[in-house]
Amino acid sequence: MFVADTGRAGRPMSDKMETECPDCGGKLRFTLDEVAGQRTVRCSRGHNVKLQDHGGGARRVSKALSDLETAVEKFR
Numbered sequence: 001m002f003v004a005d006t007g008r009a010g011r012p013m014s015d016k017m018e019t020e021c022p023d024c025g026g027k028l029r030f031t032l033d034e035v036a037g038q039r040t041v042r043c044s045r046g047h048n049v050k051l052q053d054h055g056g057g058a059r060r061v062s063k064a065l066s067d068l069e070t071a072v073e074k075f076r
């Protein structure tokens with residue numbers, strides 16, 4: 001599962017985001033990685049919503065975060 005892996009990898013909590021489900025307006029939680037991968041997430045009421053990375057912005061930010069984490073690892 002992607003969600004479990006995200007926690008174990010020690011990612012910063014700051015890349016968790018929240019929006020409204022386009023179907024019901026319910027809570028929709030996702031991470032930057034999921035937007036970058038254009039994955040399908042499920043809202044609090046069970047609708048499947050495909051995340052769209054318009055213009056590839058999330059992918060760039062996500063990569064920047066990964067680079068940052070890699071840099072942090074090197075200093076340990």
Ligand SMILES: [Zn+2]
Nearest residue numbers: 021024043047
């Ligand atoms: Zn919904």
